[in-house]
Amino acid sequence: MTIKEEVRDLFAVPQGYYLAHCISHDFALGAGIAKQFTEVYNMRKKLNKFYGFSRSVVGETCLVDNVFNLITKERYFEKPTYGSLIKCLKDMKDQMSNLMISKLAIPQIGCGLDRLNWENVRAIIEEVFNDTDVEILVCIL
Numbered sequence: 001m002t003i004k005e006e007v008r009d010l011f012a013v014p015q016g017y018y019l020a021h022c023i024s025h026d027f028a029l030g031a032g033i034a035k036q037f038t039e040v041y042n043m044r045k046k047l048n049k050f051y052g053f054s055r056s057v058v059g060e061t062c063l064v065d066n067v068f069n070l071i072t073k074e075r076y077f078e079k080p081t082y083g084s085l086i087k088c089l090k091d092m093k094d095q096m097s098n099l100m101i102s103k104l105a106i107p108q109i110g111c112g113l114d115r116l117n118w119e120n121v122r123a124i125i126e127e128v129f130n131d132t133d134v135e136i137l138v139c140i141l
Helices: 030-041 041-049 082-099 119-127
Strands: 001-008 017-022 063-064 067-073 102-105 134-141
Touching: 001 119, 017 030, 017 082, 030 041, 041 063, 041 067, 041 119, 063 082, 067 082, 082 119, 119 134
Parallel strands: 001 134, 017 067, 017 102, 102 134
Antiparallel strands: 063 067
């Protein structure tokens, strides 16, 4: 596993990368980077169509197109925990392994409006993915 941090637009990474971000179980996607995913990918509509509120849970990662949506909290106004983030990252890692996905581009997940500490989150990502060949590109605004 390698992690590289760069100042760049997450939505302009080269083809071949899958993207990931944190969302709430209510699929609000009304602020922050989640709102941009709705604007770029029509993500709210796709999540509701393919997963729906009753078929998804906190700690699960919903893959839509080339985007992993990490459900880290119940409602948009709540804050995630490191525990819910770890569950999502492990679920995403399993899905990536099953689908043979080796390139992932992310923002500093959980660290914008969700207020988690990036150094802690980075350490968790390194621990979860340490036994993989995944290349992780962290796009910093």
